[in-house]
Amino acid sequence: MNAYEKVKCTREAGRATAKDYIDAMFDGFVEFHGDRRFGDDPALIGGVATLDGKPVTVLGIEKGRDVSEHVARNFGCVSPEGYRKALRLMKQAEKFSRPVVCIVDTQGANCGIGAEERGEGAAIAENLYEMMDLHTPVLTLMVGEGSSGGALALAVADEIWMLENAYFTVVSPEACASILYKDSARAPEAAEHLKLAAQDLIEMGIIERVIAEPRDFTDPAQCKAYMEKLRDEVAGKLHALRGKKMNTLLSDRYEKYRKIGRCAPEGAMPAPKKH
Amino acid sequence: MSDMKHKELPDYLGSTLTVKCEKCKEELSERELAEHGFICPRCGGYNRMPARMRLAMLCDEDTFREMNECVESENLISFPDYDEKLAAAKAKSGERDGVVCGTARICGNPVCLFVMESKFMMGSMGTVVGDKIAALFEYAAKHSLPVVGYTVSGGARMQEGMLSLWQMAKVSGAVKKHSNAGNFYLVCCTDPTTGGVTASYAMLGDVIIAEPGALVGFAGKRVIEQVTGVKLPASFQSAEFQLGNGFLDDIVPREEQRGYIGHLLAIHRK
Numbered sequence A: 001m002n003a004y005e006k007v008k009c010t011r012e013a014g015r016a017t018a019k020d021y022i023d024a025m026f027d028g029f030v031e032f033h034g035d036r037r038f039g040d041d042p043a044l045i046g047g048v049a050t051l052d053g054k055p056v057t058v059l060g061i062e063k064g065r066d067v068s069e070h071v072a073r074n075f076g077c078v079s080p081e082g083y084r085k086a087l088r089l090m091k092q093a094e095k096f097s098r099p100v101v102c103i104v105d106t107q108g109a110n111c112g113i114g115a116e117e118r119g120e121g122a123a124i125a126e127n128l129y130e131m132m133d134l135h136t137p138v139l140t141l142m143v144g145e146g147s148s149g150g151a152l153a154l155a156v157a158d159e160i161w162m163l164e165n166a167y168f169t170v171v172s173p174e175a176c177a178s179i180l181y182k183d184s185a186r187a188p189e190a191a192e193h194l195k196l197a198a199q200d201l202i203e204m205g206i207i208e209r210v211i212a213e214p215r216d217f218t219d220p221a222q223c224k225a226y227m228e229k230l231r232d233e234v235a236g237k238l239h240a241l242r243g244k245k246m247n248t249l250l251s252d253r254y255e256k257y258r259k260i261g262r263c264a265p266e267g268a269m270p271a272p273k274k275h
Numbered sequence B: 001m002s003d004m005k006h007k008e009l010p011d012y013l014g015s016t017l018t019v020k021c022e023k024c025k026e027e028l029s030e031r032e033l034a035e036h037g038f039i040c041p042r043c044g045g046y047n048r049m050p051a052r053m054r055l056a057m058l059c060d061e062d063t064f065r066e067m068n069e070c071v072e073s074e075n076l077i078s079f080p081d082y083d084e085k086l087a088a089a090k091a092k093s094g095e096r097d098g099v100v101c102g103t104a105r106i107c108g109n110p111v112c113l114f115v116m117e118s119k120f121m122m123g124s125m126g127t128v129v130g131d132k133i134a135a136l137f138e139y140a141a142k143h144s145l146p147v148v149g150y151t152v153s154g155g156a157r158m159q160e161g162m163l164s165l166w167q168m169a170k171v172s173g174a175v176k177k178h179s180n181a182g183n184f185y186l187v188c189c190t191d192p193t194t195g196g197v198t199a200s201y202a203m204l205g206d207v208i209i210a211e212p213g214a215l216v217g218f219a220g221k222r223v224i225e226q227v228t229g230v231k232l233p234a235s236f237q238s239a240e241f242q243l244g245n246g247f248l249d250d251i252v253p254r255e256e257q258r259g260y261i262g263h264l265l266a267i268h269r270k
């Protein structure tokens, strides 16, 4: 598949959404609502569960599986209160020393009047700022769409894993094409140039792992085997991250973001020695 | 630290060019506009101010020392036409990329400064912008210095793909490190401050101010109009809108900024 075929594939019905991952991989999920500031954003599901018997906080951007769900979940476009709910639950995870798993699937943050009035930019900024210093392990799974700051707001993590057909981009290929070529029909070209596919991003050091997808998400047997394997791998990674000293965990996370695109030598802290 | 003093100011005050006011569209000489601090003498509208003019306006005389002035963008993901765009932006702005960083004094207070440059691809944030600002915050944290920043940006620079989105997280992390050590950060949003810059370091100051009338927002206004089908008023995403919604500490006129910032630096001086 070329880059744009992958983008289209993430938008197909039948593909597992965040809720499917939560149901299949975690036990005893309890959903918590609201940001305790303004409201509850249905595009962002959050709560606690166990994974392999150990407590975790789970956050997922859910776009819904059919038209009525799409509408109810605002197509997975998260509003400021969704990001603030996510941050509230992440700080709770930090308090109770449980790791955070973020499941990202979004065409971008909510683009609307209320979202601007309530500080979409400020909400995303605060997540980036706090997640970099969150004193507990964070693992992000990019399972479908991952567009712009709205996806990054749940992707400041110790590791980012991406499905082989998922995409993660600074701007949607359609928006990129309409800005550059004044023609959104040239999105396939833009998708190629943006280097948004998992294979490109692992080469750049943006992500840590590419996850093989089941050939058919709608086949229950294939999907079950896929989810079980992923669950075991996530549990294994969280176990390894829990074993790290907190200072090491945090300085490694900082350095992961700091080192990519490093070009300004003056004043910068020297890169820390390898542990 | 560089021994270079002010890079030679582009000669706005001796300019013989005729320009159009960005607000009232009236023609006037660039010299006249520069003499008025890039505020239109006809309509009072704020025009975009070149980064080095801002530094001249803000800093005590002869105190600015630039950092990382030689760093230039590369076409890291081989994006078509990006090399040409970079060359054109350099020629238009006289800068190597979209931000000028360094140390200075403001009303006697030592400070680290970053000022974004609108003439360089509308202040879009790529790896050079992100990395220079992150390095500045690290330097400031190491030396217990406050940071003052001026933002102007159309958002992340799409020609660098994910590497530019990444800078939002990188700079936010560096701001956090600086803040955790008890250091002061003031940011002034100028017209326009949007997209990935709004969704990162423009909204992370201990004090966040804006210039009168500046556009400050996350999503593009036209995009919101398309998505919602609502025609938005001129006041939408203005500095006044942001102040009313609680996202700014204040709106400070250009001619008062030096005194305002100097006063707050003195209050937070260690």
Ligand SMILES: [Zn+2]
Pocket (backbone or CB within 6 Å): B021, B022, B023, B024, B025, B026, B040, B041, B042, B043, B044, B045
């Ligand atoms: Zn005018």
